[in-house]
Amino acid sequence: MIIRILGEGQFRLDDKLLDELNRIDNRIVDHVQKGDEKAFRQDLDRLISTIKEQGEPVDPVDIFPSGIIVPPEDMSFQEARQVFCGPGLIKD
């Protein structure tokens, strides 16, 4: 599968890792809803480092859409809340 980390480009990852990413994703939803900023930061870091460590960067010459899009690593907790409640990461 192809994953994009916003601000860092695309990575190619083994599909086997999808379950693990989903587990982290669900925990992140939980942290944002509970307002647990510290746990959010930890799991976002974990998500991104898993993709970078286990994945291969896609050659920039290749052009195709990603299956999964991951937020930038410096996303603030406030921005994460906006992704859920507001108009999104960046205002139009």
Added chain:
Amino acid sequence: MGFLDRMSTVVQAKMNKMMDKIEDPRETLDLSYEKQLQLLQNVKRGVAEVTTSKKRIELQKVKLQMSIDKLDSQAKEALSANREDLARKALENKAALQAQAASLDQQIADLNDQQQKLMAAESRLATKVESFRTKKETIKAQYSAAEAQVKVTESVTGISEEMADVGMAVQRAEEKTENMKARSAALDELLESGTLTDLSGGDEIEKELAKVKAQSTVDDELAKMKAEMKK
């Protein structure tokens, strides 16, 4: 809905905004290419802006460091003249300036990070744009409008995603730089109005030290005269 699904929706919305609906897919290719070139210019401007902000803060840091060094030598001078009160004041001011300097260091590091990321994004986008250009010409030459549809969809969606990503990165960098600009302007004002120069002890401590020095010169001379008259 998971966090990442929501994230994709956000990016998708940006992509849709960027791509207008056009009947002839080959026209879509040209339009997309035009927008890519525009975005590339935007990223370059973004990089330049971050670089300028960084330089400005680095310059402020140099000024602050000079004040810190000056206070340090004033403290030593005061101590050797047995004026612990003056030395203490100089060191207190130095500590305040050091706190400012540490905050500037953090800002410089943040901007540096932004600069590196944007430059990497610029190079990725430039490569993709060039690759898109070649692909677009091939598609236009080899396929009829109807046949081109499938080919166009994949590359246009792919490049639009990259563009949405880079566009967001530039916007984030701009917001961060904007924040720092305000803080940096405030610091410039402090430096210019003399609030910080006062804090750097330039005037008050310098005057006191000059007095101490003058006093000791007078004392020395008096002692010399006395000694000569005794002869």
